[in-house]
Amino acid sequence: MKKLLISTYFFTGLLTCAAASAQVYIGGSVGRYNWDAACVGISCKTSDTGFSVFGGYQINSTIAAELSYKDTGTLHTTGSSAGNLPTDVKGKSLAISALANAPIYQDLSAFAKFGIGYMRAEIRNGALGNFDHSSWQPVLGVGLNYKLNKNLTLRGEVESQKFDMSYSKKSMLGYSAGLQYAF
Template sequence: MKKNKLLSTALVAVIASAAAFGAQAADKGFYAGAGVGQSFVDEGAYDDEDTAFSVFGGYQFNRYFGLEGGYADFGKLEPRGAGPELEASSVYLTAVGTLPITDKFSAYAKAGIQRWDLDTAIPSVVGNSDDSGTDPTYGLGVQYRFTDHVALRGEYSRFEIEDTDLDLAQLQVRYDF
């Protein structure tokens, strides 16, 4: 809990300092960012949530399209009853379509592929002995740009892991170079 409060305070400080500069979004170029939020799973033997973290980077080709790659750590997910805890993470590559609503506010959708990794195989999936694999990922988000270089994003993504859906809701800070 103390860790979450510290991260939230740091995120608010970054956003507040960025708001002091105000400007318009760049149409193209490289960007990078980080996020914090909650991972959720409610399937099979698992019904849990935990704090999740991500880092990402990409290239914005124009104001409507970009490619983004990243890493997400979903934390530890505990089973409903007996069974092992799962620690999950993912490396992903997505295409991002952006719809500008105003000069500073936009909505976006993303879809792509991800390589997931578990510390142990999911026991509820029949015949599953893998602790890593490749599956689709997709999500929706909104972005508010404080300056030419700094934006705040709210994103909800789904990461498919075998037949299990792992959801991720995050606040992210994006920095454009």
């Protein structure tokens, strides 16, 4: 019985310490998202402004788990003399990721993000019609965090995602900046 009580106190203490060091956070960012579209013989806009909202759980000073929603803007192609009709591709994703944090200097830290996302490409084309294509794809990113105060952090990030559009895979590289608030 004594061993059971000691074990219970020990594990309760561990859970309390883990909960005290863990921190929930939310945030948002805006940025520029660039598609890897090959625009041969047509005019196209391969980058657009997009946004992201995210929430996470800082498990300890090194590891965090994060859920994010991202709207990567629209890839737009216009018709050419060959008869191509305008096409718009809107990218959206919902991803879950693990973040590995490393301190650099005082309030500055770097992070690497590894995760998986549900990517959705909404394709609008005058000749082919409108259709959506979704797939699970890896999400990779790196970034910097600068702690402004106890709760507020400035965040910069570079992230790579792929969108499978049935006829081809398109990569998207995003550069964003935003704020993160820890509770």
